Amino acid sequence: MKLKKLNAVLGLLLAAVCLTHITLEVYYGTTLEDILKILTLTAHICAGICFTHALISAYMVFFVHERTKRGTAYPKENIRTVIQRLSAAAMFILLFFHTMLSKMLTTHRENGL
Numbered sequence: 869m870k871l872k873k874l875n876a877v878l879g880l881l882l883a884a885v886c887l888t889h890i891t892l893e894v895y896y897g898t899t900l901e902d903i904l905k906i907l908t909l910t911a912h913i914c915a916g917i918c919f920t921h922a923l924i925s926a927y928m929v930f931f932v933h934e935r936t937k938r939g940t941a942y943p944k945e946n947i948r949t950v951i952q953r954l955s956a957a958a959m960f961i962l963l964f965f966h967t968m969l970s971k972m973l974t975t976h977r978e979n980g981l
Contacts, residue, residue: 871928878921885914904974911970918963922956929953 889910896903 875924878917882917882921889914
């Protein structure tokens with residue numbers, strides 16, 4: 869039960885840090901002030917929390933078993949769980965592409981191209 873609470877707190881913290889990062893991105897995009905260090909710091913914090921949250925979630929899915937049978941007890945909950953897993957996989961794919969694009973744009977900007 870403590871892992872579930874920790875994972876929930878990490879999820880809320882992740883949402884707060886992501887919103888902060890998005891707000892800073894919008895501010896940077898509209899004003900073009902040099903806040904890349906702050907953006908990079910929030911991105912690294914966000915990625916760290918995201919991977920920790922994902923590791924704890926994966927541990928809970930594969931190693932912490934509840935006492936109910938998954939197939940018969942709550943079919944709606946099972947569908948929601950599958951949708952959550954699929955959306956988490958999509959988020960990791962999008963996070964990877966966002967990170968690669970950010971690196972490319974930063975390199976492009978530093979080279980003055």
